[in-house]
Amino acid sequence: VEVNLRGVDLSRRRIINALPYILAGAFIYPVGKFLFFSDQPDRHVTLPLREIKEGITPMKEQQLFLSKRGEQITVFDAHCTHMGCLIIYNPQKHIFNCPCHQSRFDHNGNVLRGPAKRSLDRIDFKIKNKTLYI
Numbered sequence: 001v002e003v004n005l006r007g008v009d010l011s012r013r014r015i016i017n018a019l020p021y022i023l024a025g026a027f028i029y030p031v032g033k034f035l036f037f038s039d040q041p042d043r044h045v046t047l048p049l050r051e052i053k054e055g056i057t058p059m060k061e062q063q064l065f066l067s068k069r070g071e072q073i074t075v076f077d078a079h080c081t082h083m084g085c086l087i088i089y090n091p092q093k094h095i096f097n098c099p100c101h102q103s104r105f106d107h108n109g110n111v112l113r114g115p116a117k118r119s120l121d122r123i124d125f126k127i128k129n130k131t132l133y134i
């Protein structure tokens with residue numbers, strides 16, 4: 001009986017000793033996954049300017065929105081600046097909605113309603129030979 005109890009005590013002690021490592025792993029895993037294995041899509045795009053439509057065009061694969069207003073082109077990151085959810089464009093109201101906590105952004109990416117405090121992120125691009133490169 002004594003041997004059995006010692007065995008039980010030993011395994012309990014092992015679990016208790018391992019607890020800080022288990023908790024640290026529970027914290028480190030998601031942070032490490034975010035930092036090193038982000039689900040960031042390939043955002044390289046080559047698009048002739050004549051194919052870019054007036055208004056907002058969602059680019060789902062790249063998680064971007066392409067905006068063309070006359071000669072002005074803007075590329076928005078499709079992630080909400082609050083906590084990173086993917087936003088949705090409402091073409092009837094000309095606004096971006098975040099389904100997570102209901103932030104809203106106007107067609108220029110400015111915050112209309114929080115909790116987001118920062119405008120949508122803009123993505124750098126180049127135009128060369130009548131072609132847009134992201």
Ligand code: FES
Pocket residue numbers: 080081082083084085098099100101102103114115116
């Ligand atoms: S993630 Fe968009 S409002 Fe919170």
